[in-house]
Amino acid sequence: MTTCLYICGAGHSGSTLLDMLLGSHSRIASLGEIINLPMDWATNNRCTCGANVRDCSVWSNVVHEFERRDGIDVTANPYSLNLGPIYAVVGDSKVTGRAYRLRRRLGSGLHYLELKAGAFGALRPLLPTIYRGLENNLYLYDLVGKQLRVDFVVDSSKVYAKAVGLYKMAPDRVKIILLVRDGRAVYYSMRKRNFDRTLSLNSWYTHFRRALPLIEKHVDAKDVLTVKYEDLASDPAKEMQRICAFAGIGYEPGMLDFKSKVHHNVNGNDMRFSTASEIRLDTSWVTKLADEEKKFFLQRAGWLNEKLGYR
Numbered sequence: 001m002t003t004c005l006y007i008c009g010a011g012h013s014g015s016t017l018l019d020m021l022l023g024s025h026s027r028i029a030s031l032g033e034i035i036n037l038p039m040d041w042a043t044n045n046r047c048t049c050g051a052n053v054r055d056c057s058v059w060s061n062v063v064h065e066f067e068r069r070d071g072i073d074v075t076a077n078p079y080s081l082n083l084g085p086i087y088a089v090v091g092d093s094k095v096t097g098r099a100y101r102l103r104r105r106l107g108s109g110l111h112y113l114e115l116k117a118g119a120f121g122a123l124r125p126l127l128p129t130i131y132r133g134l135e136n137n138l139y140l141y142d143l144v145g146k147q148l149r150v151d152f153v154v155d156s157s158k159v160y161a162k163a164v165g166l167y168k169m170a171p172d173r174v175k176i177i178l179l180v181r182d183g184r185a186v187y188y189s190m191r192k193r194n195f196d197r198t199l200s201l202n203s204w205y206t207h208f209r210r211a212l213p214l215i216e217k218h219v220d221a222k223d224v225l226t227v228k229y230e231d232l233a234s235d236p237a238k239e240m241q242r243i244c245a246f247a248g249i250g251y252e253p254g255m256l257d258f259k260s261k262v263h264h265n266v267n268g269n270d271m272r273f274s275t276a277s278e279i280r281l282d283t284s285w286v287t288k289l290a291d292e293e294k295k296f297f298l299q300r301a302g303w304l305n306e307k308l309g310y311r
């Protein structure tokens, strides 16, 4: 059975970097934000190996296995491949339009409430799609593990409910890496892309405000490791040694040269396609985020930032 190293965190926090560093270990394969594979199939996005996903040997084999097992036609209907709620906005409004988003919000909200109440599985009869999606991810991990002959996969879907759900379903097969970054840096990343203040704050704030208590409630301390983006980018060798020890495997120095291996991770940022393995700590928010914006952030979310170790 293949073990999943699940990266749980907010966007703009270095998850693609961590995913590819880990996936450069000889026993690990990187999957990327696999929750969005159906969207990748629908739009035939490019896999990091260079092929479009429908032509990539890994993903075409995975899809074929799901089609064979479940009697579905993923090419005709990419979203019949259920890997959990689709969060990415795609052009296919029949699938991810208003009605879908409402259903997703309702289902995800109920699932969050049952996790918050410590009652994983209680609403399963009402939420069969969510539970089936979790099972399908575990099946997918094994398919990729067998094909690429690795013991571990990295899922950087980031969603906290998926992290906890997978762990509750298969605690001996899931280890969670809680990837954190100074919330002001994430806020700045969003603001410079012209998102409004509320969304820029909440993409980070809501994630950690909900994720921390759920992980504490449901996940054994030995199965969760907190990694700071700033530590990872400043001293990747040290952090990768720590993460390998957490996973129970030996550190390989070659992991740092993450461009020397062919990866098949899907989604994530464009560093997937660059040719250099350079790792650079980005602290541009310190000088570029206006004082008034910093104040806005700290007044609302300073307490949570402190809890994650940022002052």
Ligand SMILES: [Zn+2]
Pocket (backbone or CB within 6 Å): 047, 048, 049, 050, 051, 056, 057, 058, 059, 263, 264, 265
């Ligand atoms: Zn590929």
